[in-house]
Amino acid sequence: xxxxxxxxxxxxxxxxxxxxxxxxxxxxxxxxxxxxxxxxxxxxxxxxxxxxxxxxxxxxxxxxxxxxxxxxxxxxxxxxxxxxxxxxxxxxxxxxxxxxxxxxxxxxxxx
Amino acid sequence: xxxxxxxxxxxxxxxxxxxxxxxxxxxxxxxxxxxxxxxxxxxxxxxxxxxxxxxxxxxxxxxxxxxxxxxxxxxxxxxxxxxxxxxxxxxxxxxxxxxxxxxxxxxxxxxxx
Numbered sequence: 190x191x192x193x194x195x196x197x198x199x200x201x202x203x204x205x206x207x208x209x210x211x212x213x214x215x216x217x218x219x220x221x222x223x224x225x226x227x228x229x230x231x232x233x234x235x236x237x238x239x240x241x242x243x244x245x246x247x248x249x250x251x252x253x254x255x256x257x258x259x260x261x262x263x264x265x266x267x268x269x270x271x272x273x274x275x276x277x278x279x280x281x282x283x284x285x286x287x288x289x290x291x292x293x294x295x296x297x298x299x300x
Numbered sequence: 301x302x303x304x305x306x307x308x309x310x311x312x313x314x315x316x317x318x319x320x321x322x323x324x325x326x327x328x329x330x331x332x333x334x335x336x337x338x339x340x341x342x343x344x345x346x347x348x349x350x351x352x353x354x355x356x357x358x359x360x361x362x363x364x365x366x367x368x369x370x371x372x373x374x375x376x377x378x379x380x381x382x383x384x385x386x387x388x389x390x391x392x393x394x395x396x397x398x399x400x401x402x403x404x405x406x407x408x409x410x411x412x413x
Contacts, residue, residue: 219399229388231304231406232343239399277342279402285356286331286397290342 195278195294203299208265210294212278213258219281221254222288223263226275235263235276268298302327304393304405312411313381321376321408325393331355332374333402334366335390343390349374350397381412 196211212221220239224232238245238254238261245252251264265272275295279288305324313319325332331350335343345358349368363379378385388409392402 222401224404229339229407229409231306231390232392232404234401234403237401279342281399283398286333286348286350286394286400286402287345287356287358288333288335288343288392288402289345290335292340292342 195276195291197294198292199295199297201297201299202268204268204270206268206298208268208272208296208298210263210276210296212261212263212291214261214278214280214282214289214291215259216280216282218256219283221252221261222279222281223250223252223261224277224279226277226293228274232277265296268296270298270300272296273298304391304403306389306391306405306408308408309406310409310411312413315381315383315412317381318377318379319381319410321378321389321391321410323374323376323391323393323405325372325374325391326403329393329395329403330372331394331397331400332368332372333392333394334374334376335392335404336360337388337390337407338386346376348397355397378410383412386410386412 223235275293277293333348334346337343347366348356368374388407394400394402
């Protein structure tokens with residue numbers, strides 16, 4: 190079963206705008222990871238945030254985690270057409286090393 | 301350093317046949333996990349192996365099996381293929397078995413006809 194749910198399911202923006210995607214989950218976690226997937230290919234690891242962290246940055250990416258609300262957000266600043274992809278959150282729910290994925294947000298960045 | 305490599309990239313099989321998918325983890329990584337992703341969904345966990353031992357199994361039938369070799373590479377086997385097994389099969393490599401970054405390969409696209 191899916192642990193996380195991404196919101197929105199689809200997002201369309203213009204180049205240069207910021208894109209925000211949200212993820213909610215149900216159980217306590219060790220960490221939460223964000224991935225990008227282009228056209229049904231492999232997943233590219235973007236960032237990992239641990240349960241004791243509240244915010245993390247990597248280049249144009251900013252991830253927040255609110256364990257009290259069981260939610261996370263991924264912000265992509267100054268988006269580019271190359272950011273067009275599906276974005277997934279995945280949680281490590283402290284039951285072994287398996288990751289539980291949401292259904293993803295499909296981001297379209299128009300030039 | 302090479303990332304996670306999977307082979308083959310694409311595969312077409314007939315219902316009832318058997319298939320073997322292969323994965324080589326990142327050098328130094330001891331954990332390999334397998335995921336199934338059907339169109340429009342997020343990946344679903346199938347197996348995890350760490351140090352050649354099965355550490356976890358998802359909600360998949362016994363037709364699915366896997367193993368990990370001494371060099372930490374892994375194979376996923378699916379017997380008696382069904383049309384519903386058509387999916388992208390992803391392999392993930394990580395250094396540890398829990399609370400660790402997982403890096404994915406490009407996947408094997410399996411089509412069952």
